[in-house]
Amino acid sequence: MTLHVFISGQVQGVGYRRFVKRHAQKLGLTGWVRNIPDRRVEATFSGSKEQIDEILKICKKGPFLSEVTRVETQQSEEEAFDDFKIVV
Numbered sequence: 524m525t526l527h528v529f530i531s532g533q534v535q536g537v538g539y540r541r542f543v544k545r546h547a548q549k550l551g552l553t554g555w556v557r558n559i560p561d562r563r564v565e566a567t568f569s570g571s572k573e574q575i576d577e578i579l580k581i582c583k584k585g586p587f588l589s590e591v592t593r594v595e596t597q598q599s600e601e602e603a604f605d606d607f608k609i610v611v
Contacts, residue, residue, distance in 0.1 A: 525554070526575050527599040530564040530582055532592035539564055540609045542586040543578075550574045553604035557611065569604050 530539070535558050543556045543566060552574050556566040566582070568575050585591045 524572055524575055525567060525569040525599040525601050526579075527597050528566045528568065528579070528582060529559075529595040530566070530585075530591055530593070531562075531595075532585075533588075533590040534564045534585065535562055537588035538586050539589050542589075543582065544607055544609055546581045547578055547607040550577055552578055553607050554602075555604070555608050555610045557609065567599060567602070567604075569602060 540556045540558065543564070547554065547568060550570065552568045552570040554567040554569050556564060559565045568578055579594065579596070583591055583594050
């Protein structure tokens with residue numbers, strides 16, 4: 524399963540991408556995360572439904588200095604990723 528996610532709130536400049544990457548790797552997910560110009564964070568996660576449900580809970584919480592106000596999700600076409608990385 525692959526899910527495309529947009530996270531809104533105070534999520535840039537607070538270590539959010541590194542936080543997501545660390546947890547995605549711990550869960551065994553593949554995909555990517557990046558900041559986008561409208562001050563949101565965008566990510567794509569590939570893995571099992573259980574893994575993705577868990578990373579969504581983590582995304583809603585965020586790291587210590589973040590303040591997540593919204594997490595939007597949309598099903599995505601299956602993509603093959605080798606690992607999980609931060610995209611610039």
